[in-house]
Amino acid sequence: MNFLVNYAAQLTAFTDFSGALGARPDYVQGGGGNTSVKMAGQWMAIKASGFCLSDIRPDHAYAVLNYPVLRGFYRNHLAQDFENVEASGSAVAKEAIRQVDGLDSLRPSVEAGFHSLLDGFVAHTHSVYANLAACSDQAQAMMDKALADAGYGHVLVPYVDPGARLTFAIQDALTAYQEKNGRRPAVLLLQNHGIIAHHDDAAQCLHIHEDANQRFAAAFGTSFDAFPAPRMRRQGDALVSDTPWLAERLRGDAHPDQVLLEEPLYPDQMVFFKDVLGKTAVIDRVTGLVHYSVPEKNALTLEETLCAVVFIREILHKNGLNAISMGEAARRFIDGRESEKYRKSLAERNP
Numbered sequence: 001m002n003f004l005v006n007y008a009a010q011l012t013a014f015t016d017f018s019g020a021l022g023a024r025p026d027y028v029q030g031g032g033g034n035t036s037v038k039m040a041g042q043w044m045a046i047k048a049s050g051f052c053l054s055d056i057r058p059d060h061a062y063a064v065l066n067y068p069v070l071r072g073f074y075r076n077h078l079a080q081d082f083e084n085v086e087a088s089g090s091a092v093a094k095e096a097i098r099q100v101d102g103l104d105s106l107r108p109s110v111e112a113g114f115h116s117l118l119d120g121f122v123a124h125t126h127s128v129y130a131n132l133a134a135c136s137d138q139a140q141a142m143m144d145k146a147l148a149d150a151g152y153g154h155v156l157v158p159y160v161d162p163g164a165r166l167t168f169a170i171q172d173a174l175t176a177y178q179e180k181n182g183r184r185p186a187v188l189l190l191q192n193h194g195i196i197a198h199h200d201d202a203a204q205c206l207h208i209h210e211d212a213n214q215r216f217a218a219a220f221g222t223s224f225d226a227f228p229a230p231r232m233r234r235q236g237d238a239l240v241s242d243t244p245w246l247a248e249r250l251r252g253d254a255h256p257d258q259v260l261l262e263e264p265l266y267p268d269q270m271v272f273f274k275d276v277l278g279k280t281a282v283i284d285r286v287t288g289l290v291h292y293s294v295p296e297k298n299a300l301t302l303e304e305t306l307c308a309v310v311f312i313r314e315i316l317h318k319n320g321l322n323a324i325s326m327g328e329a330a331r332r333f334i335d336g337r338e339s340e341k342y343r344k345s346l347a348e349r350n351p
Protein backbone atom coordinates (compact mmCIF):
# COMPACT_ATOMS: atom_id res chain seq x y z
CA MET A 1 0.00 0.00 0.00
CA ASN A 2 1.30 3.45 -0.85
CA PHE A 3 0.42 5.62 2.12
CA LEU A 4 0.90 8.98 0.42
CA VAL A 5 -1.35 7.97 -2.49
CA ASN A 6 -3.97 6.21 -0.40
CA TYR A 7 -4.44 9.11 2.00
CA ALA A 8 -3.75 11.94 -0.45
CA ALA A 9 -7.06 13.69 0.21
CA GLN A 10 -6.62 13.69 4.01
CA LEU A 11 -2.99 14.75 3.75
CA THR A 12 -3.93 17.67 1.51
CA ALA A 13 -6.65 18.68 3.97
CA PHE A 14 -4.06 18.39 6.78
CA THR A 15 -1.65 20.62 4.84
CA ASP A 16 -4.27 23.32 4.30
CA PHE A 17 -5.47 23.05 7.90
CA SER A 18 -1.92 23.44 9.28
CA GLY A 19 -1.09 26.25 6.85
CA ALA A 20 -4.15 28.26 7.90
CA LEU A 21 -3.08 28.18 11.55
CA GLY A 22 0.64 28.55 10.83
CA ALA A 23 0.13 31.75 8.83
CA ARG A 24 -0.82 33.61 12.01
CA PRO A 25 1.90 34.75 14.45
CA ASP A 26 -0.86 35.59 16.94
CA TYR A 27 -1.68 31.84 16.92
CA VAL A 28 1.80 30.28 16.70
CA GLN A 29 5.24 31.75 17.23
CA GLY A 30 8.10 29.99 15.44
CA GLY A 31 7.84 26.20 15.63
CA GLY A 32 5.24 26.35 18.42
CA GLY A 33 1.89 24.60 18.27
CA ASN A 34 1.04 21.42 16.41
CA THR A 35 -1.66 19.79 14.34
CA SER A 36 -2.71 16.26 13.51
CA VAL A 37 -5.13 14.26 11.40
CA LYS A 38 -6.34 10.70 11.97
CA MET A 39 -6.93 8.29 9.12
CA ALA A 40 -8.76 4.97 8.76
CA GLY A 41 -9.03 4.49 12.52
CA GLN A 42 -5.37 3.63 12.71
CA TRP A 43 -2.94 6.29 11.51
CA MET A 44 -2.25 9.75 12.81
CA ALA A 45 -0.14 12.26 10.90
CA ILE A 46 1.27 14.80 13.37
CA LYS A 47 3.61 17.74 12.89
CA ALA A 48 7.23 16.70 13.35
CA SER A 49 9.27 18.17 16.16
CA GLY A 50 11.38 21.17 15.10
CA PHE A 51 9.17 22.18 12.15
CA CYS A 52 6.70 25.02 11.74
CA LEU A 53 3.03 24.43 10.98
CA SER A 54 3.52 26.25 7.67
CA ASP A 55 6.25 23.74 6.70
CA ILE A 56 3.72 20.90 6.49
CA ARG A 57 3.09 19.46 3.02
CA PRO A 58 1.33 16.23 1.98
CA ASP A 59 4.78 14.59 1.97
CA HIS A 60 6.77 16.72 4.41
CA ALA A 61 7.28 17.82 8.03
CA TYR A 62 5.13 15.27 9.81
CA ALA A 63 5.41 11.80 11.34
CA VAL A 64 2.89 8.95 11.14
CA LEU A 65 1.91 7.05 14.27
CA ASN A 66 -0.32 4.10 15.02
CA TYR A 67 -2.50 6.19 17.31
CA PRO A 68 -4.61 3.43 18.95
CA VAL A 69 -1.33 2.12 20.43
CA LEU A 70 -0.54 5.52 21.92
CA ARG A 71 -4.13 6.06 23.05
CA GLY A 72 -4.21 2.63 24.70
CA PHE A 73 -1.10 3.42 26.68
CA TYR A 74 -2.71 6.54 28.18
CA ARG A 75 -6.18 5.02 28.67
CA ASN A 76 -4.86 1.91 30.40
CA HIS A 77 -2.41 3.54 32.78
CA LEU A 78 -2.03 6.24 35.38
CA ALA A 79 0.96 8.57 35.46
CA GLN A 80 2.00 7.11 38.81
CA ASP A 81 2.26 3.59 37.31
CA PHE A 82 5.69 4.54 35.98
CA GLU A 83 9.00 5.23 37.63
CA ASN A 84 9.89 7.59 34.76
CA VAL A 85 6.63 8.45 33.06
CA GLU A 86 8.22 10.75 30.46
CA ALA A 87 10.64 8.04 29.32
CA SER A 88 7.85 5.45 29.14
CA GLY A 89 5.63 7.87 27.20
CA SER A 90 8.27 8.66 24.63
CA ALA A 91 9.20 4.97 24.27
CA VAL A 92 5.58 4.15 23.36
CA ALA A 93 5.43 7.05 20.89
CA LYS A 94 8.62 5.77 19.29
CA GLU A 95 7.23 2.23 19.01
CA ALA A 96 4.06 3.60 17.41
CA ILE A 97 5.92 5.37 14.58
CA ARG A 98 5.25 3.95 11.14
CA GLN A 99 7.84 4.43 8.42
CA VAL A 100 6.23 5.67 5.21
CA ASP A 101 7.80 5.41 1.74
CA GLY A 102 8.48 8.85 0.34
CA LEU A 103 8.43 10.56 3.74
CA ASP A 104 11.55 11.51 5.71
CA SER A 105 11.56 9.74 9.07
CA LEU A 106 11.11 12.54 11.57
CA ARG A 107 10.47 12.67 15.28
CA PRO A 108 6.79 13.35 16.13
CA SER A 109 5.95 16.33 18.32
CA VAL A 110 6.34 15.66 22.07
CA GLU A 111 2.65 16.49 22.28
CA ALA A 112 1.65 13.44 20.15
CA GLY A 113 0.18 11.76 23.25
CA PHE A 114 -2.71 14.15 23.74
CA HIS A 115 -3.41 14.31 20.00
CA SER A 116 -4.05 10.55 20.08
CA LEU A 117 -6.87 11.03 22.62
CA LEU A 118 -8.80 13.60 20.57
CA ASP A 119 -11.05 13.73 17.48
CA GLY A 120 -10.00 13.50 13.81
CA PHE A 121 -8.47 16.94 13.38
CA VAL A 122 -6.59 18.59 16.24
CA ALA A 123 -5.41 22.21 16.33
CA HIS A 124 -3.08 23.09 19.19
CA THR A 125 -1.74 26.64 19.21
CA HIS A 126 -0.10 29.08 21.60
CA SER A 127 -2.63 31.73 20.64
CA VAL A 128 -2.16 35.05 22.41
CA TYR A 129 -5.94 35.46 22.89
CA ALA A 130 -6.45 32.10 24.60
CA ASN A 131 -3.24 32.72 26.53
CA LEU A 132 -4.70 35.93 27.96
CA ALA A 133 -6.95 33.70 30.04
CA ALA A 134 -4.47 30.83 30.33
CA CYS A 135 -1.64 33.02 31.71
CA SER A 136 -3.82 35.05 34.08
CA ASP A 137 -4.56 34.36 37.72
CA GLN A 138 -8.26 34.13 36.76
CA ALA A 139 -7.99 31.44 34.08
CA GLN A 140 -11.14 29.49 34.98
CA ALA A 141 -13.35 32.55 35.51
CA MET A 142 -12.16 34.27 32.32
CA MET A 143 -12.61 31.12 30.24
CA ASP A 144 -16.12 30.58 31.62
CA LYS A 145 -16.95 34.20 30.84
CA ALA A 146 -15.45 34.15 27.33
CA LEU A 147 -17.01 30.87 26.20
CA ALA A 148 -20.32 31.00 28.11
CA ASP A 149 -22.55 31.15 25.00
CA ALA A 150 -20.20 29.40 22.58
CA GLY A 151 -22.39 26.31 22.15
CA TYR A 152 -19.46 23.90 22.55
CA GLY A 153 -17.89 22.59 25.71
CA HIS A 154 -14.66 23.81 27.28
CA VAL A 155 -12.38 22.66 30.04
CA LEU A 156 -9.30 24.06 31.80
CA VAL A 157 -6.24 21.84 32.17
CA PRO A 158 -3.96 22.86 35.06
CA TYR A 159 -0.32 23.66 34.32
CA VAL A 160 1.83 20.58 33.73
CA ASP A 161 5.11 20.47 31.80
CA PRO A 162 4.49 19.29 28.19
CA GLY A 163 4.93 15.56 27.64
CA ALA A 164 3.44 12.37 29.05
CA ARG A 165 2.29 13.99 32.29
CA LEU A 166 0.41 16.65 30.37
CA THR A 167 -1.27 13.93 28.31
CA PHE A 168 -2.42 12.21 31.50
CA ALA A 169 -3.68 15.56 32.85
CA ILE A 170 -5.64 16.13 29.61
CA GLN A 171 -7.10 12.64 29.79
CA ASP A 172 -8.23 13.31 33.37
CA ALA A 173 -9.83 16.62 32.33
CA LEU A 174 -11.64 14.94 29.41
CA THR A 175 -12.94 12.15 31.64
CA ALA A 176 -14.12 14.50 34.39
CA TYR A 177 -15.88 16.75 31.86
CA GLN A 178 -17.53 13.80 30.12
CA GLU A 179 -18.80 12.33 33.39
CA LYS A 180 -20.37 15.65 34.30
CA ASN A 181 -21.69 16.75 30.90
CA GLY A 182 -22.18 13.55 28.90
CA ARG A 183 -20.07 14.83 25.98
CA ARG A 184 -16.49 15.81 25.29
CA PRO A 185 -15.35 19.44 25.39
CA ALA A 186 -14.40 20.81 21.94
CA VAL A 187 -11.99 23.32 23.48
CA LEU A 188 -9.29 22.71 26.06
CA LEU A 189 -7.43 25.61 27.60
CA LEU A 190 -4.00 24.58 28.85
CA GLN A 191 -2.96 26.81 31.71
CA ASN A 192 0.22 28.80 30.96
CA HIS A 193 0.52 27.09 27.59
CA GLY A 194 -2.20 27.45 24.94
CA ILE A 195 -5.40 26.07 23.47
CA ILE A 196 -6.60 22.88 21.77
CA ALA A 197 -9.63 22.60 19.48
CA HIS A 198 -10.63 19.28 17.94
CA HIS A 199 -13.32 17.98 15.60
CA ASP A 200 -13.67 15.22 12.99
CA ASP A 201 -14.13 17.87 10.31
CA ALA A 202 -11.16 20.14 9.45
CA ALA A 203 -13.26 23.22 8.65
CA GLN A 204 -15.29 22.82 11.84
CA CYS A 205 -12.12 22.44 13.87
CA LEU A 206 -10.66 25.65 12.40
CA HIS A 207 -13.96 27.40 12.99
CA ILE A 208 -14.09 26.39 16.66
CA HIS A 209 -10.46 27.40 17.18
CA GLU A 210 -11.06 30.81 15.60
CA ASP A 211 -14.40 31.38 17.30
CA ALA A 212 -12.97 30.55 20.74
CA ASN A 213 -10.05 32.92 20.18
CA GLN A 214 -12.38 35.68 19.04
CA ARG A 215 -14.39 35.19 22.21
CA PHE A 216 -11.25 35.23 24.38
CA ALA A 217 -10.11 38.46 22.71
CA ALA A 218 -13.53 40.08 23.23
CA ALA A 219 -13.64 39.04 26.90
CA PHE A 220 -10.42 41.01 27.42
CA GLY A 221 -11.63 44.03 25.43
CA THR A 222 -9.33 43.39 22.47
CA SER A 223 -9.53 41.94 18.94
CA PHE A 224 -7.44 40.20 16.27
CA ASP A 225 -6.50 43.60 14.76
CA ALA A 226 -4.70 44.62 17.93
CA PHE A 227 -1.84 42.16 17.45
CA PRO A 228 1.05 43.58 15.40
CA ALA A 229 2.72 42.00 12.35
CA PRO A 230 6.19 40.99 13.64
CA ARG A 231 8.89 41.97 11.14
CA MET A 232 12.61 42.56 10.92
CA ARG A 233 15.13 44.17 8.64
CA ARG A 234 18.81 43.68 7.80
CA GLN A 235 21.30 46.17 9.15
CA GLY A 236 24.72 45.26 7.81
CA ASP A 237 25.41 41.71 8.98
CA ALA A 238 22.84 41.82 11.74
CA LEU A 239 19.06 41.72 11.93
CA VAL A 240 17.08 44.38 13.73
CA SER A 241 13.43 44.32 14.71
CA ASP A 242 11.12 46.31 12.49
CA THR A 243 7.88 46.16 14.46
CA PRO A 244 7.06 49.71 15.66
CA TRP A 245 4.37 48.38 18.03
CA LEU A 246 7.00 46.30 19.85
CA ALA A 247 9.73 48.96 19.87
CA GLU A 248 7.35 51.41 21.54
CA ARG A 249 6.77 48.95 24.37
CA LEU A 250 10.35 47.72 24.82
CA ARG A 251 11.66 51.25 25.30
CA GLY A 252 12.39 51.90 28.98
CA ASP A 253 11.70 49.39 31.72
CA ALA A 254 8.07 48.25 31.39
CA HIS A 255 9.26 44.77 30.29
CA PRO A 256 12.73 44.21 31.76
CA ASP A 257 14.92 41.32 30.56
CA GLN A 258 14.75 39.82 34.03
CA VAL A 259 10.96 39.43 33.89
CA LEU A 260 11.08 38.15 30.31
CA LEU A 261 13.65 35.53 31.28
CA GLU A 262 12.70 34.58 34.81
CA GLU A 263 8.91 34.77 34.73
CA PRO A 264 8.03 32.93 31.51
CA LEU A 265 4.31 32.76 30.76
CA TYR A 266 4.48 29.61 28.64
CA PRO A 267 7.07 26.88 27.89
CA ASP A 268 8.16 28.14 24.46
CA GLN A 269 8.95 31.57 25.90
CA MET A 270 11.36 29.92 28.31
CA VAL A 271 12.87 27.68 25.62
CA PHE A 272 13.29 30.47 23.05
CA PHE A 273 14.61 33.19 25.39
CA LYS A 274 16.95 31.18 27.62
CA ASP A 275 20.65 31.89 26.93
CA VAL A 276 19.58 34.08 23.97
CA LEU A 277 17.84 37.17 25.30
CA GLY A 278 20.44 39.67 26.46
CA LYS A 279 23.17 37.68 24.64
CA THR A 280 22.46 37.13 20.94
CA ALA A 281 19.17 39.04 21.03
CA VAL A 282 19.74 42.34 22.77
CA ILE A 283 17.04 44.91 23.45
CA ASP A 284 18.20 48.53 23.07
CA ARG A 285 16.23 50.20 25.83
CA VAL A 286 16.59 53.66 24.28
CA THR A 287 15.15 52.80 20.85
CA GLY A 288 13.22 49.69 21.93
CA LEU A 289 14.72 47.83 18.95
CA VAL A 290 15.99 44.28 19.30
CA HIS A 291 19.36 43.49 17.70
CA TYR A 292 19.71 39.87 16.66
CA SER A 293 22.85 37.92 15.89
CA VAL A 294 21.08 34.61 15.26
CA PRO A 295 19.84 33.07 11.99
CA GLU A 296 16.90 34.88 10.41
CA LYS A 297 14.37 32.15 11.19
CA ASN A 298 15.30 32.21 14.90
CA ALA A 299 15.25 36.01 14.97
CA LEU A 300 11.71 36.05 13.61
CA THR A 301 10.64 33.47 16.20
CA LEU A 302 12.06 35.72 18.93
CA GLU A 303 10.38 38.82 17.50
CA GLU A 304 7.04 36.96 17.36
CA THR A 305 7.45 35.63 20.88
CA LEU A 306 8.36 39.05 22.26
CA CYS A 307 5.22 40.48 20.63
CA ALA A 308 3.13 37.65 22.10
CA VAL A 309 4.46 38.03 25.63
CA VAL A 310 4.27 41.82 25.68
CA PHE A 311 0.74 41.66 24.19
CA ILE A 312 -0.46 39.25 26.90
CA ARG A 313 1.16 41.19 29.75
CA GLU A 314 -0.14 44.54 28.52
CA ILE A 315 -3.75 43.42 27.97
CA LEU A 316 -3.89 41.62 31.30
CA HIS A 317 -2.62 44.76 33.00
CA LYS A 318 -5.27 46.87 31.23
CA ASN A 319 -7.88 44.46 32.54
CA GLY A 320 -6.59 44.75 36.10
CA LEU A 321 -5.49 41.10 36.09
CA ASN A 322 -2.16 39.59 37.02
CA ALA A 323 -0.04 37.52 34.68
CA ILE A 324 1.26 34.42 36.42
CA SER A 325 4.39 32.59 35.33
CA MET A 326 4.63 28.87 34.62
CA GLY A 327 6.59 28.34 37.80
CA GLU A 328 3.96 30.12 39.85
CA ALA A 329 1.15 28.14 38.18
CA ALA A 330 2.95 24.85 38.82
CA ARG A 331 3.51 25.82 42.45
CA ARG A 332 -0.15 26.74 42.95
CA PHE A 333 -1.22 23.48 41.34
CA ILE A 334 0.96 21.47 43.69
CA ASP A 335 -0.18 23.54 46.67
CA GLY A 336 -3.78 22.95 45.54
CA ARG A 337 -3.22 19.23 45.46
CA GLU A 338 -1.55 19.33 48.87
CA SER A 339 -4.49 21.22 50.36
CA GLU A 340 -6.82 18.78 48.61
CA LYS A 341 -5.02 15.89 50.29
CA TYR A 342 -5.18 17.75 53.59
CA ARG A 343 -8.92 18.35 53.23
CA LYS A 344 -9.36 14.69 52.35
CA SER A 345 -7.36 13.51 55.32
CA LEU A 346 -9.42 15.79 57.59
CA ALA A 347 -12.66 14.44 56.11
CA GLU A 348 -11.45 10.88 56.65
CA ARG A 349 -10.59 11.59 60.25
CA ASN A 350 -13.89 13.41 60.90
CA PRO A 351 -16.51 11.63 58.84
Ligand SMILES: [Zn+2]
Residues within 6 Å of the ligand: 032, 033, 034, 111, 124, 125, 126, 162, 193, 194
Ligand atom coordinates in the same frame (compact mmCIF):
# COMPACT_ATOMS: atom_id res chain seq x y z
ZN1 LIG B 1 2.13 23.48 23.01
